Amino acid sequence: MNFDFTEEQTMIKDSVSRFVRDEYDFDTRTKIVASEEGISREFWSMFAELGWLSVPFAEEYGGFGGSVEDIAAVMEEMGKGIVVEPYASTVVVFGGLLAASDNESLKAEVIPSIIDGSCMGSFASTEAQSRYEIADVATTATACDGGYKINGEKTVVANGGTANKFIVTARTNGEQFDREGVSLFMVDADAPGVEVKSYKMMDGQSAATVTFKDVVVSEDKLLNAAGEAMNLIDQVMPQILMGLSAEALGIMATLNTATVEYTKVRQQFDTPISSFQVLQHRMVDTFMACEQTKSMLYRGLCQAGEDNRHELLKTVHALKATVSRFGKLVGEEAIQIHGGIGMTDELNIGHYVKRLMMINVSFGDGDFHQKKFNQLAYSA
Amino acid sequence: MDIKFSAEDLAFRDEVRDFFASEYKEVAGIESSDYKAAIISWQKKLHAKGWVAPGWPTEYGGTDWTVTQKFIYETERGLAGIPDVVPFGLKMVAPVIYTFGNEEQKARFLPRILSSEDWWCQGYSEPGAGSDLAALSTTADYAGDNYIVNGRKIWTTFAQYADWIFCLVRTSKGMRKQQGISFLLIDMKTPGITVKPIVSIDGKHSLNEVLFEDVLVPTENLIGEQDKGWTYAKALLAHERTGMAEVADSTRMLDALKQRASVEVNGGKSMIDDPVFQMRLSDIEMELMALEYTELRVFASMAAGGMPGPESSLLKIKGTEITQAIQELQLQLAAYYGGALPGDVDAQQLGHDYAFEARGKYMYGRAATIYGGSNEVQRNVIAKAVLGL
Numbered sequence: 168m169n170f171d172f173t174e175e176q177t178m179i180k181d182s183v184s185r186f187v188r189d190e191y192d193f194d195t196r197t198k199i200v201a202s203e204e205g206i207s208r209e210f211w212s213m214f215a216e217l218g219w220l221s222v223p224f225a226e227e228y229g230g231f232g233g234s235v236e237d238i239a240a241v242m243e244e245m246g247k248g249i250v251v252e253p254y255a256s257t258v259v260v261f262g263g264l265l266a267a268s269d270n271e272s273l274k275a276e277v278i279p280s281i282i283d284g285s286c287m288g289s290f291a292s293t294e295a296q297s298r299y300e301i302a303d304v305a306t307t308a309t310a311c312d313g314g315y316k317i318n319g320e321k322t323v324v325a326n327g328g329t330a331n332k333f334i335v336t337a338r339t340n341g342e343q344f345d346r347e348g349v350s351l352f353m354v355d356a357d358a359p360g361v362e363v364k365s366y367k368m369m370d371g372q373s374a375a376t377v378t379f380k381d382v383v384v385s386e387d388k389l390l391n392a393a394g395e396a397m398n399l400i401d402q403v404m405p406q407i408l409m410g411l412s413a414e415a416l417g418i419m420a421t422l423n424t425a426t427v428e429y430t431k432v433r434q435q436f437d438t439p440i441s442s443f444q445v446l447q448h449r450m451v452d453t454f455m456a457c458e459q460t461k462s463m464l465y466r467g468l469c470q471a472g473e474d475n476r477h478e479l480l481k482t483v484h485a486l487k488a489t490v491s492r493f494g495k496l497v498g499e500e501a502i503q504i505h506g507g508i509g510m511t512d513e514l515n516i517g518h519y520v521k522r523l524m525m526i527n528v529s530f531g532d533g534d535f536h537q538k539k540f541n542q543l544a545y546s547a
Numbered sequence: 548m549d550i551k552f553s554a555e556d557l558a559f560r561d562e563v564r565d566f567f568a569s570e571y572k573e574v575a576g577i578e579s580s581d582y583k584a585a586i587i588s589w590q591k592k593l594h595a596k597g598w599v600a601p602g603w604p605t606e607y608g609g610t611d612w613t614v615t616q617k618f619i620y621e622t623e624r625g626l627a628g629i630p631d632v633v634p635f636g637l638k639m640v641a642p643v644i645y646t647f648g649n650e651e652q653k654a655r656f657l658p659r660i661l662s663s664e665d666w667w668c669q670g671y672s673e674p675g676a677g678s679d680l681a682a683l684s685t686t687a688d689y690a691g692d693n694y695i696v697n698g699r700k701i702w703t704t705f706a707q708y709a710d711w712i713f714c715l716v717r718t719s720k721g722m723r724k725q726q727g728i729s730f731l732l733i734d735m736k737t738p739g740i741t742v743k744p745i746v747s748i749d750g751k752h753s754l755n756e757v758l759f760e761d762v763l764v765p766t767e768n769l770i771g772e773q774d775k776g777w778t779y780a781k782a783l784l785a786h787e788r789t790g791m792a793e794v795a796d797s798t799r800m801l802d803a804l805k806q807r808a809s810v811e812v813n814g815g816k817s818m819i820d821d822p823v824f825q826m827r828l829s830d831i832e833m834e835l836m837a838l839e840y841t842e843l844r845v846f847a848s849m850a851a852g853g854m855p856g857p858e859s860s861l862l863k864i865k866g867t868e869i870t871q872a873i874q875e876l877q878l879q880l881a882a883y884y885g886g887a888l889p890g891d892v893d894a895q896q897l898g899h900d901y902a903f904e905a906r907g908k909y910m911y912g913r914a915a916t917i918y919g920g921s922n923e924v925q926r927n928v929i930a931k932a933v934l935g936l
Binding site for chain 2: 168169170171172236427430431441442444447448450451452454455458459460462463465466468469472473481482485488489537538540541544545546
């Protein structure tokens with residue numbers, strides 16, 4: 168039994184932690200968010216130099232050869248600084264899907280450009296009607312001379328505005344809701360027929376509506392066999408959910424610490440409000456919520472190294488539902504206990520809460536995942 | 548990060564499973580007149596095997612198990628549905644005796660606790676001293692070879708069976724209330740002791756009031772130094788709480804609940820397929836899955852040489868809340884049938900054989916968040932020791 172990160176993992180965790188502490192203070196982040204592009208290219212290059220962009224990739228592509236544990240270690244620290252650079256969407260999601268692809272030439276071409284920082288990527292799957300069902304795909308890819316022709320519109324594509332490449336879900340056969348018949352294509356953001364309209368999200372990150380009009384892609388841009396996208400997505404999803412949950416854990420811990428510290432200095436009725444038992448007990452509840460979330464994440468990380476897919480899936484659905492429930496508790500209590508100052512845009516608290524809210528709705532909210540859990544646990 | 552056990556640990560787990568499977572016979576419920584004899588008989592079997600006191604140092608008859616093995620043992624016990632040993636002697640007073648008692652006391656009491664010859668009960672709470680235990684007012688006046696004890700203890704579980712009671716009593720006044728308290732061992736047969744039953748809201752009798760009127764207790768029954776009893780009692784509280792997560796017991800109860808929900812129907816449809824019931828079930832199951840790992844994390848840190856700290860309060864709070872949530876959902880499942888009292892109707896006739904149990908467990912289960920330091924007191928502990936408030 169062992170719940171410690173390895174020495175290597177601890178090193179990378181510490182290096183992200185130091186960056187957040189020394190170079191990514193809240194003012195710096197605010198300036199980055201307000202800038203034209205909304206991210207810092209300078210920091211992104213630094214991430215590349217420090218090797219953070221190489222974490223999940225195999226050594227043969229120049230990667231670090233890390234596991235989901237390494238991703239979680241990095242993401243937790245990123246959460247503590249609510250880092251807006253598109254690490255999750257480029258490295259964990261886009262990179263994760265690519266790493267699981269069996270298209271070796273595509274991997275050899277793209278992975279090194281992720282690692283060296285020159286390629287930012289995004290997973291373009293959500294459509295106006297699809298909500299959390301990734302298999303609900305109306306975008307089509309029809310066979311044509313030279314490969315496939317993609318038509319359709321993807322909405323709220325995370326960091327779509329800064330991405331050089333998209334991994335796009337498009338239907339090559341079947342009906343709108345069929346799991347069969349969805350395919351994954353690598354598409355350049357500047358390919359003819361691709362139109363990207365970027366907008367700000369409440370968590371300081373950006374998203375885009377990406378339109379595909381007769382976009383021609385060759386067959387060798389398929390990530391895996393045509394029509395079998397869902398298999399690959401299912402395979403990578405636990406890693407994505409655990410990565411985002413680790414980020415949420417970092418945010419929750421930061422909110423709890425900030426709230427506890429604030430109550431020790433805020434005086435009302437001639438005494439620090441930390442002396443009030445009603446507040447103490449609520450802060451104990453948010454502390455326990457954070458510990459339970461951490462335990463659920465660790466459960467997932469342990470099971471990721473085992474050979475029981477059913478149990479791992481139960482755990483990651485439960486984890487995402489837990490992050491939703493306890494994230495909401497921690498976020499709302501942080502604002503409430505801070506009082507009026509917690510309502511201000513100037514204070515960092517609200518910004519941490521808004522990132523938690525966006526994590527909650529990324530790849531399925533709490534209810535969505537709890538229903539998935541119920542199917543696995545109670546439907547024989 | 549992994550929860551793999553070593554080959555030795557897995558072999559140990561098999562040994563525990565085999566022993567439980569071959570030796571354990573179901574022990575009658577605490578309401579039964581057979582309970583005392585049945586639980587003693589089981590404890591004697593454990594003693595013969597050398598397993599009745601895993602937490603004790605080996606020199607007094609404990610096991611040389613590692614922290615991991617102790618954890619495995621507890622988990623297997625819970626999963627098998629085997630009741631824990633009665634804690635008052637083996638888990639509460641014995642650690643005080645072997646840690647703070649003198650050689651005569653160790654020789655006199657420990658072997659009889661191990662062999663279940665003596666049944667112990669706990670004399671801590673008083674009518675005016677519940678969560679604020681240090682406010683206790685039962686007095687022990689020093690009079691040469693004896694203390695003269697006067698006062699009332701309450702919520703004393705199984706005092707009706709007990710040969711001995713360990714008490715916190717006030718030996719000095721006029722200082723901080725935590726000072727001036729002493730730890731006394733008292734023979735229940737001593738003249739002046741009266742035990743009065745208290746029937747609890749489940750309709751059963753396990754609780755009692757114990758009255759002391761000019762009870763003479765030999766000074767040799769004092770543990771450690773006079774007026775230092777609070778320190779001795781407190782030193783062992785964290786140990787008591789780590790055992791309160793009861794993850795394995797809750798896991799077994801939840802499995803039984805799911806099984807029952809697959810049999811129970813409403814409108815001809817199985818309750819386990821009801822989407823709302825499923826949400827209530829998974830609300831609990833997910834918290835329990837997390838708690839299992841919280842407990843493992845605490846055990847891993849203990850195995851690495853750490854001590855159970857304030858996080859044991861977290862285990863107590865979450866563990867009891869989850870147990871209660873299961874009991875609550877089980878009673879909900881028992882529906883209207885769960886209201887029937889045994890006596891004139893039997894469980895088979897009701898058609899829902901767990902209905903009596905569901906009601907009893909729910910009602911008595913309310914105690915779990917009150918005893919062992921109420922959950923509000925545990926929150927105070929975390930607020931102070933972990934959050935620094």
